[in-house]
Amino acid sequence: MELRLLPFPLTKAVPLAISRGTTAAVEHLLVEVEQDGLTGIGETGGFDTGHREFTTAAIAAELQALAPRLRDLAPQPLQALEPLLASLSPPARCGLDLALHDWWGKRLGVPLHRLWGLDPQLGVPTSVTLGLGSVEAVLARLQRWWTQLPATRIKLKLGSPEGLDHDRALVEAVAEALDRQQQIGGPAAxxxxxxxxxWDLEGARAMVGWLADxxxxxxxxxxxxxxxxEADSAAFAALELDCPIALxxxxxxxxxxxxxxxxxxxxGVNIKLLKSGGLAEALLMAQAARRLGLEVMLGCYSDSALLNGAAAQLLPLVRWPDLDSHLNLVDDPFAGPTLEADRLHPGVSPGLGVALTTELAGNATARADRSGGEGPWPLPGA
Ligand SMILES: [Mg+2]
Structure with a gap:
C-alpha cells in the first residue's frame, strides 16, 4: 500500500481554554493509505495531557519513516500489521489505524458500526464544552452554543488558575443559567x-461534595x-470514597x-482515539469498560469531523459522548457524523463514514513549502 500524509489547519470559532492552556488553532495530518484503487483516510495530530506530549511534526516523522515498509504490505489482514502498529506512538498509530479501518470498511462496502453489529439509533446527546474564562465569557459561550444546537449536556472546564473560588463561581453561574433556560420552557440540561x-487531593475532596450539591x-x-x-490508581482510590458524583x-x-x-x-473512562492509538484499541476498551460495569465517555481534542466521525462509529456503546470539537471549527474540511438536535449519529457511508468536502489546496502549498526545508515534511508519495 501507499501511505500519504497531508497537513491541514483547523481553526476554532471560539478558542478553548482549559487548566493547561488555551488552543485557538492546530495543524493536523490527513493520513491516506491506497491499495487496489481504494483510499482509506485517517487523521492524527499532536496533543498534551500534562504528563505526555506529542507534536504533529514528530508524528509525521514517525509515519513517514514507516512508509517504505508499508509498500510491500496490504491493508488486509489487519492482524498482520499489528507488530508494525505497536511500534508507533499512540497518535501515529491512530492515524494509520483509522486509515486502515476506513480502507477495510470501504472494501467490504459497509460502515464500521455495522461490521461491529452496533445499532446507530442508540446514540444519546453529545456534551458541548465551555472552556475556562470569566463568568461573563463562559455564559456568553453557553449562549453561543444554544444558537447552534439544543445543548442539553454541558461540559464545564474547571481547574482554573484563579483557584477553586473561581471554579465555584463558574459552576454557580452555569447551573443558574441552565435552571433559567428550563424555567422559560427549554429542555433540562x-x-x-x-x-x-x-486540582490537588485536598481541593478535589472539597469540591466533589459541593459539586453534588x-x-x-x-x-x-x-x-x-x-x-x-500504581501511584495514578492510588490517587483515584484516595478520592473515590469521598466522591458522591460519578468519577x-x-x-x-x-x-x-x-x-x-x-x-x-x-x-467511567473517557476514551479518545488519539490516546488509544485508534479504533482497534478503543473498541476493546469500550466493550471491556461496559463488562466491568463502567460508563463510557467518548472524547476528542481539537479534532475535525474525520477523527470525530471515526469515534462516532462507537457511539452506540457510549453513555457520555463528548465529540463537539468539529462543531467549533471554521475550516473543517471533512463531513461525516450527522447531528439530530444535539445527538450525533455515525456516518452511514462505508468505512469511517467520512468524506473530504473541500480541496486541501491551501495545505498542498504548505506541503510544498516544507518539502524544501529541514523539517520532517518531504512526504512519501508527495
Ligand atoms: Mg477530559
Missing part, C-alpha cells in the same frame, strides 16, 4: 465538569495523571490495561 487534572452529574480527571500506574478518568486512561487498572476506583 445535564451539567458535567472536567478539571483536566487541575449543585446537581453536577460527573467530574472528570480531578487530579493530575501520574506516569507510574471519570481521562488523562489517566489510554489503553485497555488502564481501563482494567482503574475499574475499581472510577465510574
Amino acid at each position: 445535564e451539567l458535567q465538569v472536567d478539571a483536566n487534572g487541575g 449543585h446537581q453536577v452529574a460527573l467530574v472528570e480527571q480531578p487530579l493530575p495523571p501520574i506516569e507510574d500506574p 471519570v478518568a481521562d488523562e489517566s486512561c489510554w489503553t485497555l490495561a488502564d481501563v482494567v487498572r482503574l475499574a475499581p476506583y472510577v465510574d
Whole structure:
C-alpha cells in the first residue's frame, strides 16, 4: 500500500481554554493509505495531557519513516500489521489505524458500526464544552452554543488558575443559567465538569461534595495523571470514597490495561482515539469498560469531523459522548457524523463514514513549502 500524509489547519470559532492552556488553532495530518484503487483516510495530530506530549511534526516523522515498509504490505489482514502498529506512538498509530479501518470498511462496502453489529439509533446527546474564562465569557459561550444546537449536556472546564473560588463561581453561574433556560420552557440540561487534572487531593475532596450539591452529574480527571500506574490508581482510590458524583478518568486512561487498572476506583473512562492509538484499541476498551460495569465517555481534542466521525462509529456503546470539537471549527474540511438536535449519529457511508468536502489546496502549498526545508515534511508519495 501507499501511505500519504497531508497537513491541514483547523481553526476554532471560539478558542478553548482549559487548566493547561488555551488552543485557538492546530495543524493536523490527513493520513491516506491506497491499495487496489481504494483510499482509506485517517487523521492524527499532536496533543498534551500534562504528563505526555506529542507534536504533529514528530508524528509525521514517525509515519513517514514507516512508509517504505508499508509498500510491500496490504491493508488486509489487519492482524498482520499489528507488530508494525505497536511500534508507533499512540497518535501515529491512530492515524494509520483509522486509515486502515476506513480502507477495510470501504472494501467490504459497509460502515464500521455495522461490521461491529452496533445499532446507530442508540446514540444519546453529545456534551458541548465551555472552556475556562470569566463568568461573563463562559455564559456568553453557553449562549453561543444554544444558537447552534439544543445543548442539553454541558461540559464545564474547571481547574482554573484563579483557584477553586473561581471554579465555584463558574459552576454557580452555569447551573443558574441552565435552571433559567428550563424555567422559560427549554429542555433540562445535564451539567458535567472536567478539571483536566487541575486540582490537588485536598481541593478535589472539597469540591466533589459541593459539586453534588449543585446537581453536577460527573467530574472528570480531578487530579493530575501520574506516569507510574500504581501511584495514578492510588490517587483515584484516595478520592473515590469521598466522591458522591460519578468519577471519570481521562488523562489517566489510554489503553485497555488502564481501563482494567482503574475499574475499581472510577465510574467511567473517557476514551479518545488519539490516546488509544485508534479504533482497534478503543473498541476493546469500550466493550471491556461496559463488562466491568463502567460508563463510557467518548472524547476528542481539537479534532475535525474525520477523527470525530471515526469515534462516532462507537457511539452506540457510549453513555457520555463528548465529540463537539468539529462543531467549533471554521475550516473543517471533512463531513461525516450527522447531528439530530444535539445527538450525533455515525456516518452511514462505508468505512469511517467520512468524506473530504473541500480541496486541501491551501495545505498542498504548505506541503510544498516544507518539502524544501529541514523539517520532517518531504512526504512519501508527495
Ligand atoms: Mg477530559
